[in-house]
Amino acid sequence: MPTHYRTCNLCEAMCGLVIQYENQTVLDIRGDQADPFSRGHICPKAVALKDIYEDPDRLKQPVKRTDDGWVEISWEQAYEEVVNGLQQIKEKYGRDSIAVYQGNPNVHNVGSMLFGPDFVRSLRTKYRYSATSADQLPHHFAGLLMFGHYFLLPVPDIDRTDFLLIFGGNPLVSNGSIMSAPDMANRLKAIQKRGGKIVLIDPRKTETAKKADAHYFIPPGRDVLLLLAMIHTVFREDWDNLRHLADFTDGVEDLKNLVSDYAPEKVADLVGIAVTDIVQLTKEFCEAESAVCYGRLGVSTQAFGGLCQWLVNALNIVTGNFDRAGGMMFSQPAIDTVAQTAMMGRKGKMGRWTSDVRQLVEFAGELPVSTMAEDMLEADSSIKGMVTIAGNPVLSTPNGKQLDQALEQMDFMVSIDIYLNETTRHANIILPPTTGLETMHYDLVFHILAIRNSAKYSAPLFEKTADQRHDWEIFTELVKRMTGTAPNGGMSPEMILQFGLQMGTYSSKGVSLEALKKNPHGIDLGPLQPCLPQRLFTTDKRIQLAPTAFVEDTDRVATTFFSDNQTDNDFPLALIGRRHLRSNNSWMHNSHRLVKGRNRCTLLMHPKDAEALDISNNQLVIATSRIGSIVIKAEISDEIMEGVVSIPHGWGHNRENTQMSVANRYAGVSINDLTDHLLIDPLTGNAAFNGVPVRVSRALN
Ligand SMILES: Nc1nc2c(c(=O)[nH]1)N[C@H]1C(S)=C(S)[C@@H](COP(=O)(O)OP(=O)(O)OC[C@H]3O[C@@H](n4cnc5c(=O)[nH]c(N)nc54)[C@H](O)[C@@H]3O)O[C@H]1N2
Ligand SMILES: Nc1nc2c(c(=O)[nH]1)N[C@H]1C(S)=C(S)[C@@H](COP(=O)(O)OP(=O)(O)OC[C@H]3O[C@@H](n4cnc5c(=O)[nH]c(N)nc54)[C@H](O)[C@@H]3O)O[C@H]1N2
Numbered sequence: 232m233p234t235h236y237r238t239c240n241l242c243e244a245m246c247g248l249v250i251q252y253e254n255q256t257v258l259d260i261r262g263d264q265a266d267p268f269s270r271g272h273i274c275p276k277a278v279a280l281k282d283i284y285e286d287p288d289r290l291k292q293p294v295k296r297t298d299d300g301w302v303e304i305s306w307e308q309a310y311e312e313v314v315n316g317l318q319q320i321k322e323k324y325g326r327d328s329i330a331v332y333q334g335n336p337n338v339h340n341v342g343s344m345l346f347g348p349d350f351v352r353s354l355r356t357k358y359r360y361s362a363t364s365a366d367q368l369p370h371h372f373a374g375l376l377m378f379g380h381y382f383l384l385p386v387p388d389i390d391r392t393d394f395l396l397i398f399g400g401n402p403l404v405s406n407g408s409i410m411s412a413p414d415m416a417n418r419l420k421a422i423q424k425r426g427g428k429i430v431l432i433d434p435r436k437t438e439t440a441k442k443a444d445a446h447y448f449i450p451p452g453r454d455v456l457l458l459l460a461m462i463h464t465v466f467r468e469d470w471d472n473l474r475h476l477a478d479f480t481d482g483v484e485d486l487k488n489l490v491s492d493y494a495p496e497k498v499a500d501l502v503g504i505a506v507t508d509i510v511q512l513t514k515e516f517c518e519a520e521s522a523v524c525y526g527r528l529g530v531s532t533q534a535f536g537g538l539c540q541w542l543v544n545a546l547n548i549v550t551g552n553f554d555r556a557g558g559m560m561f562s563q564p565a566i567d568t569v570a571q572t573a574m575m576g577r578k579g580k581m582g583r584w585t586s587d588v589r590q591l592v593e594f595a596g597e598l599p600v601s602t603m604a605e606d607m608l609e610a611d612s613s614i615k616g617m618v619t620i621a622g623n624p625v626l627s628t629p630n631g632k633q634l635d636q637a638l639e640q641m642d643f644m645v646s647i648d649i650y651l652n653e654t655t656r657h658a659n660i661i662l663p664p665t666t667g668l669e670t671m672h673y674d675l676v677f678h679i680l681a682i683r684n685s686a687k688y689s690a691p692l693f694e695k696t697a698d699q700r701h702d703w704e705i706f707t708e709l710v711k712r713m714t715g716t717a718p719n720g721g722m723s724p725e726m727i728l729q730f731g732l733q734m735g736t737y738s739s740k741g742v743s744l745e746a747l748k749k750n751p752h753g754i755d756l757g758p759l760q761p762c763l764p765q766r767l768f769t770t771d772k773r774i775q776l777a778p779t780a781f782v783e784d785t786d787r788v789a790t791t792f793f794s795d796n797q798t799d800n801d802f803p804l805a806l807i808g809r810r811h812l813r814s815n816n817s818w819m820h821n822s823h824r825l826v827k828g829r830n831r832c833t834l835l836m837h838p839k840d841a842e843a844l845d846i847s848n849n850q851l852v853i854a855t856s857r858i859g860s861i862v863i864k865a866e867i868s869d870e871i872m873e874g875v876v877s878i879p880h881g882w883g884h885n886r887e888n889t890q891m892s893v894a895n896r897y898a899g900v901s902i903n904d905l906t907d908h909l910l911i912d913p914l915t916g917n918a919a920f921n922g923v924p925v926r927v928s929r930a931l932n
């Protein structure tokens with residue numbers, strides 16, 4: 232039986248797959264034991280690649296919205312109407328009249344990564360948005376301000392650490408984020424087997440917390456206090472030891488002064504962790520042979536996201552757990568996009584323009600997505616056209632309902648997407664690219680964020696049909712028609728990959744596209760290596776430990792937590808999110824094998840809160856925020872902290888005129904009809920999905 236090897240492109244873990252097939256049918260998908268990076272691991276989503284490939288709802292030809300419903304049109308007609316439509320908007324309303332939103336799958340697709348940017352530039356608009364500002368923007372802020380490049384993000388060396396401290400990440404379910412590390416369960420077990428420890432800080436006793444050596448509940452949004460107190464303790468007890476970093480780190484004294492205000496005694500009650508525990512945790516972190524503190528979504532998508540990601544880095548740096556085995560390290564990928572973009576002067580700039588209504592600043596060419604709908608809905612808005620590329624912002628951005636309304640007002644909208652869903656239903660034309668098994672793959676982003684260096688190329692498993700187009704072909708055609716020139720000088724994606732590999736560090740060791748094609752399981756390039764100060768992109772090759780923007784933002788900590796602010800009695804509970812293994816943001820709910828079984832779109836609530844509100848398990852409740860209300864089933868559990876409720880995102884597939892028949896039957900409701908576009912991290916502009924004030928009451932049955 233023919234066998235095909237490839238990398239799963241669904242999440243960040245980059246698992247190797249072995250796929251058996253016959254003709255055009257997938258017979259079996261398993262983990263590839265011979266893949267040196269993933270070592271045979273897969274999760275249930277990988278098997279859904281078959282479902283996506285076969286999904287009768289998936290679009291394969293352009294469709295156009297007409298008065299009689301959606302009709303298929305030819306690619307030629309689609310390109311012509313799309314380019315005409317966009318150009319007419321620009322002619323009528325001028326520059327900056329089109330908004331563009333790029334969603335998460337773009338970074339998992341090599342064609343979009345390489346050819347999408349030229350298309351976006353061809354729109355000549357300042358209204359550029361992406362899922363970044365609903366996710367990891369604070370990491371980029373810290374990367375730029377501390378290390379000189381917004382994509383120079385440190386990764387925890389979990390394979391060698393003796394102490395893993397996680398703030399707001401649930402890698403056993405998410406399979407790791409800004410930490411590409413397949414086979415997470417075994418990698419975590421290995422830490423414990425070698426005598427190491429794992430500690431979790433999370434408002435929910437998560438799947439990962441249950442496997443950890445210790446778990447501390449923390450009220451959403453207060454991690455900044457704990458981090459400040461831990462660094463305070465490091466300095467107070469003279470446990471600081473920057474090791475080799477001392478030679479090229481600025482701002483140590485500034486940081487020390489700043490944290491002097493935040494003794495554990497001052498924050499213990501606010502974070503709900505005893506002074507002795509804070510001190511002991513810090514001590515163990517400092518005494519471990521090696522230790523690493525890692526903070527992810529829970530401390531990124533919240534009101535102090537920027538400060539948290541800065542302080543996570545700072546804690547690692549001042550304890551000498553940075554740029555050394557078992558600490559935070561930088562990868563050195565075979566195609567080094569970080570170095571290559573730096574050479575082109577694209578290390579990341581910020582503040583060159585602002586959003587209209589709230590004047591939030593641009594970062595790396597994008598405005599915060601929380602401002603998108605309000606700037607569209609403003610009375611004299613210049614945004615009249617919309618483009619979405621592999622994104623479903625109606626379900627994935629705060630106050631999605633408002634965006635739903637804003638999209639309805641657009642004169643012209645185009646979506647490059649594989650489904651007719653909650654967002655793309657507003658488009659005039661949808662251009663569907665090939666996806667998954669039909670595409671060639673090389674991971675340009677996640678090798679940068681991987682806990683081990685490796686490289687792998689995957690050929691397409693199935694040829695696309697004559698009617699289908701790859702995403703890079705779509706972008707090429709659009710750019711040609713918009714600007715008269717082909718993107719990337721007319722080079723094919725493979726040529727660009729080949730060139731990228733040639734420029735990389737490992738080409739002298741024989742890593743080329745040809746070599747990768749001969750090694751379909753991938754090539755291991757070894758554990759992460761110390762690389763500082765050379766790898767820094769700051770002009771003076773020094774680490775900035777206390778950048779002014781972060782230092783100044785700590786004023787907000789004082790005003791938020793140490794003044795007489797009253798909590799909002801109308802909305803006494805704090806809403807957070809959660810992820811499930813069989814779900815991937817909003818778009819994999821059309822796979823029956825993933826959605827079947829018990830309803831996972833529930834509101835988790837602590838028994839004491841439930842009792843006080845007279846709510847019983849499985850009962851329908853109304854959850855209300857400043858933005859709106861949703862009706863959802865309550866799931867009562869002491870695994871969530873008192874005062875906190877949790878709802879997963881990506882659901883709410885019950886809107887009209889979509890074409891996702893399975894998802895529609897398992898619709899759920901959208902948490903982002905509750906989340907508030909005004910709740911952001913003011914420093915970075917990132918959406919603050921966690922800690923949204925809500926109230927919950929029984930629904931009348
Ligand atoms: N409340 C709350 N909201 C959240 C989060 C949260 O934790 N809580 N998480 C946030 C995070 S981390 C993220 S990354 C965002 C994700 O936000 P989005 O990226 O906006 O949402 P997705 O659900 O990933 O939507 C992906 C879209 O891409 C399409 N698609 C899938 N594959 C392909 C392909 O190969 N090509 C093309 N062209 N299209 C494709 C799908 O049909 C879908 O329309 O959501 C954010 N929203
Ligand atoms: N199965 C599956 N895997 C995925 C995805 C998916 O949707 N499903 N999405 C992918 C994407 S796009 C991303 S970005 C990654 C995200 O990867 P992770 O960051 O690991 O994802 P989450 O499970 O959202 O973990 C966030 C954790 O933060 C906690 N939290 C919430 N608020 C706070 C807070 O204020 N403080 C602290 N300390 N913790 C808090 C939540 O309880 C939750 O456990 O996952 C990726 N992998």
Ligand code: SF4
Binds near residue numbers: 241274
């Ligand atoms: S963990 Fe991620 S990369 Fe691995 S099989 Fe699952 S979805 Fe694919």
Ligand SMILES: [Mo]
Binds near residue numbers: 335362366
């Ligand atoms: Mo994400």
